[in-house]
Amino acid sequence: MDELLLRKGMSRREFLDWIIKGGLLTTLAGLLFPALAYLWPVTRRGPVSGLIEVGRADDIGVWGSKKTVVGGTAFLILRTPNEYKAFSAxxxxxxxxxxxxxxxxQIxxxxxxxxFDVEGRVISGPPPSPLPPHEVKVIDGKLFLRP
Ligand code: FES
Incomplete structure (x- = not known):
């Protein structure tokens, strides 16, 4: 191996330096990648901060609904003839x-x-309070929810 390294103009010491530097760079990348991966989705989720893309608006017909889970919490999105509404599910x-x-x-x-009615208010039964509403927007044909 020494002969091969010497033929390429590299000493054993230079070769080991390259190995150590490569190992340090790999370790550094291994530490940085998870941190960047944690931050990256926040900027990738949507054009407006805090809004999470939850699908295409056309996927829900008028008087239809969709359930979705964001951050481990379930949400119910409704479509009326005039607007979309979102509540905690x-x-x-x-x-x-x-x-x-x-x-x-009814919900x-x-x-x-x-x-519950279409506004999330209690109609009947034991629920003590309305379903908490959440902001929902349509941007470029996509639904965005603020959890
Ligand atoms: S948990 Fe919904 S009515 Fe009891």
Whole structure:
């Protein structure tokens, strides 16, 4: 190996220096990559800070709905003829996940027959408070939710 290194004009010491430098660079990249990967999605999520892209607006028909999970929390997005609305999909009674009933145009909680109107207000049942609303916007045909 010495002969090969000498033929290429590199001493054993220079060769070991290159190996050590390469190892240090690899270690440094291994430390920086997870930190950058953690920060990168924040800028990639959407054009407006704090809004998370949750799909195409056209995927939800009028009086239709979509459930999505952002940051481990479930959200319910509704489409009325005039606008999109978003609520926490976690029932304010005991935390079951609510669903949109498009025939009755109500949000229903299956656990204890809790019902909410299209504004998230309690219609009937044990839920003590309305579903928390969340901002939802359509930008370039895509839905963005502020969790
Ligand atoms: S958890 Fe929704 S009504 Fe009880």
């Amino acid at each position: 976690v029932c304010t009674h005991l935390g079951c996940i609510v669903s949109w009933d498009d025939t009755k145009r 229903a909680c299956p656990c204890h027959a809790g019902f």
